Amino acid sequence: MSSHEHCCTLRLKRGLILVSMDMRWGSCGYAERIVRLGDTELDVYGLCLGGNVFGWTIDEERSFAVLDAYVQAGGNFIDTADSYGRRGPGGPGESERIIGRWMAARGNRDELVIATKVGMSPDLKGLSAANVRAGAEASLKRLGIERIDLYYAHEDDLQTSLQETLTAFGELIEDGLIGHAAASNYSAERLREALELGRREGMAEFVALQPHYNLMEREYEQELAPLCAEEDLACIPYFALARGFLSGKYRPGGEQVQSLRAGAVQESYANERGFAVLEVLDQIARAHEVAVASVSLAWLRAKPTVLAPIASATSPEQVAELLVSAELELSGEEIERLDEASS
Numbered sequence: 001m002s003s004h005e006h007c008c009t010l011r012l013k014r015g016l017i018l019v020s021m022d023m024r025w026g027s028c029g030y031a032e033r034i035v036r037l038g039d040t041e042l043d044v045y046g047l048c049l050g051g052n053v054f055g056w057t058i059d060e061e062r063s064f065a066v067l068d069a070y071v072q073a074g075g076n077f078i079d080t081a082d083s084y085g086r087r088g089p090g091g092p093g094e095s096e097r098i099i100g101r102w103m104a105a106r107g108n109r110d111e112l113v114i115a116t117k118v119g120m121s122p123d124l125k126g127l128s129a130a131n132v133r134a135g136a137e138a139s140l141k142r143l144g145i146e147r148i149d150l151y152y153a154h155e156d157d158l159q160t161s162l163q164e165t166l167t168a169f170g171e172l173i174e175d176g177l178i179g180h181a182a183a184s185n186y187s188a189e190r191l192r193e194a195l196e197l198g199r200r201e202g203m204a205e206f207v208a209l210q211p212h213y214n215l216m217e218r219e220y221e222q223e224l225a226p227l228c229a230e231e232d233l234a235c236i237p238y239f240a241l242a243r244g245f246l247s248g249k250y251r252p253g254g255e256q257v258q259s260l261r262a263g264a265v266q267e268s269y270a271n272e273r274g275f276a277v278l279e280v281l282d283q284i285a286r287a288h289e290v291a292v293a294s295v296s297l298a299w300l301r302a303k304p305t306v307l308a309p310i311a312s313a314t315s316p317e318q319v320a321e322l323l324v325s326a327e328l329e330l331s332g333e334e335i336e337r338l339d340e341a342s343s
Contacts, residue, residue, distance in 0.1 A: 041179070042113050042149055042150060042179065042180065043076075043113070044076065044077040044113050044307070044308055045074060045075045045076050045077045045308065045326065046301060046307075046308050046325075046326040047075065047077075047297065047301075047308055047309060047311060047322055047323060047325060047326045048077040048078070048079050048115075048236060048308045048309065048310040048311075049066070049067070049070045049075055049077065049078050049079065049310075049311070049312070049313070049319075049322075050079050050080075050238065050310045050311055050312035051063075051078060051079055051080035051081075051084055051095040051096075051098075051099055051312070052080070052081070052084050052095065052312055053095075053312045053313075053314055054066075054080070054084065054085065054094070054095040054098045054099065055084070055085035055088045055089075055090045055094030055095050055097070055098050056084070056085055056087050056088040056094075056095070057088075057259075057314060058314045060098050060101070062314065062315070063098045063099075063102070064098075064102050064105075065315070065316050066313050066314065066315065066316060066318075066319055067099070067102050068106075068316070069313075069316035069319040069320070070313075070319050070323070071106075071108065071111075071112075073319070073320070073323050074323075075323065076111060076112050076113055077112075077113045077115070077308060078099060078112060078113070078114055078115065079115045079116075079210075079236075079238075079310050080095045080096050080099055080114075080115070080116045080117075081095070081096075081116055081117035081118075081120065081121075081152075081154055082096065082116060082117065082118055082120075082121040082124065082135055082138065082139050082142075083117070083120045083121040083122070083154070084096070085097075085098075086121070086122060092121045092122055092123060093121070093138070093139075093142050096116060096139055096142035096143050097142045097143075099114070099143060100142055100143040100144035100145070101144075103143070103144065103145070104144055109145055112149075113149045113150065114143065114145065114148060114149050114150070115148070115149060115150035115151070115152065115182070115236075116139045116143070116148055116150075116151065116152070117151070117152035117153070117154035117184060118131065118132055118135030118136065118139070118151065118152070118153065118154060119131065119132075119135070119153055119154035119155055119157060120154040120155055121135065124138075126157045126159060126160055127153050127156075127157035127160050127164075127165040127168075128157075128160050128164065128165075128168075129164050129165070129167065129168035129171075132153075132165060132168035132169060132172065133168060133171070133172065136148060136151060136172050136177050136178060137177070140177060146176075147176060147177060147178060147179055148177065148178045148179065149178075149179045149180070150178075150179065150180055150182050150207075150208065151169065151172065151178040151179075151180070151181055151182065152181075152182045152183065152184045152208075152210055153165060153169075153181070153182070153183050153184060153186075153206075154184050154185065155184060155185035155186075156183075156185060156186045156187065156190050162190070162193060162194050162197050163197060163203070165194075166181075166194060166197055166198050166203040166204050166205075167202060167203055167204075169181040169203070169204035170202050170203045170204040171202075172204075173204055180204075180207045180208075181198075181204035181205070181206055181207065182206050182207055182208040182209065182210065182236075183206045183208075183209050183210070184209070184210035184211070184238070185210075185211070185212070186209070187223075188223035188224050188227050191206070191209065191224065191227060192227055194206060195231055195233070206233065207233070207234065208233060208234040208235070208236050208307070209224065209228055209233050209234070209235055209236070210235075210236050210237065210238055210310070211224055211235065211237055211238070212237070212238060212239050213235070213237035213238075213239075213240070213300065213306075214237065214239055214240050214241065214242045214246060214296070214300060215242065215246055215277055215281075215296055215299060215300070215338060215342045216242040216245065216246065216268075216269050216273075216274060216277065216342060217239065217242065218342065218343075220235070220237070221303075225303075225304065225305050228305040229304060229305050233305070234305070234307040234308075235303075235305040235306045235307060236306075236307055236308050236309070236310060237300060237306060237309050237310060238310045239310075240296070240297055240300055240309035240310055240311045241293055241296055241297070241311055242265070242268075242269055242296075243261045243264070243265045243268075244257070244259060244261060244265060245265050245268075245269040245270075245274060246277075246278075246281070246292070246293065246296035247291070247292060247293040247296070247321075248278060248281065248282070248285075248291070248292030248293065250262075250265060250266060250269070250270055250274075250278075251275075251278070252270070252275055273341075273342070276341045277338070277341045277342045278292070279341070280337050280338055280341045281295050281296060281338070284330065284334050284337070284338070287334075288328060290321075290324050290328060291321040291324065293311070293318075293321045293322060293325070294321055294322070294324040294325045294328055295325075295328070295330070295338075296325075297309050297311060297322060297325030297328075298325045298328040298329070298330050299330060299335060299338050301325060301326070302329075302330055302335055309325070311325075
């Protein structure tokens with residue numbers, strides 16, 4: 001099958017239908033990025049479920065309900081980190097432990113793509129070879145699995161050489177402890193250098209980037225997006241809903257939001273620009289008869305290089321709103337209106 005023919009087909013695996021970009025937008029670019037992850041045997045759903053709330057803002061029982069709702073709707077891509085849970089009663093790694101217990105209870109490990117990260121846990125700060133190895137081994141134990149599918153450097157470590165970090169990731173791949181390496185919170189300059197180094201023998205080449213990117217935070221578009229396009233690097237953005245602001249629950253003069261994040265969110269986004277974005281989101285959401293969060297994620301998913309936005313939920317009802325975004329197609333005019341409002 002030619003690359004174009006592959007682009008123009010629906011691919012079915014584990015009950016998930018992955019739709020090529022050329023069927024949606026007349027281009028094979030997105031399908032090629034799917035193929036890139038497909039070449040690594042990582043076929044992922046178009047919305048990644050974030051595990052940052054597990055063991056922090058929701059307990060294990062509610063976390064299980066959220067995970068069940070996501071998987072029952074067809075989702076298979078779950079993101080966590082060794083540091084998640086650090087602000088909850090279970091401490092760092094609690095999100096991984098909850099996901100691990102859930103997978104054990106459901107017996108569904110083989111149906112999932114599990115991503116986690118190293119480098120920001122209070123116990124293992126930085127990306128030295130020792131930390132990368134120790135972090136992977138500890139995450140595997142907490143998750144109760146034999147291999148991490150996608151293992152991120154959580155943030156760049158300027159005190160450790162890229163060669164040391166990438167060699168450590170390469171050794172984990174060689175040992176079968178991780179499937180593939182990825183990057184998060186890297187500058188374009190450092191990411192480019194890492195990609196060039198990663199092509200050398202014995203090192204790991206990053207296959208994805210997890211940046212901070214949403215309607216309110218668009219710095220990614222300046223230098224990182226062109227680099228990801230050039231390198232066919234899949235973008236899997238975090239804080240896709242701007243810590244909840246783009247769900248529409250923060251309104252001028254509205255009810256006070258009961259959230260641990262509320263103060264920081266209001267300080268960052270409750271301003272003229274933020275409310276202008278919400279106004280356009282409201283209009284488009286009404287036109288499609290969907291939630292504001294669904295439109296926010298659909299805008300992000302439609303952006304070049306974006307493979308699967310990451311969003312977290314605290315209830316099955318929220319999961320349902322998020323999943324709508326994987327099917328929602330915004331018009332060019334709607335995307336342009338959102339671009340202008342958020343610029």
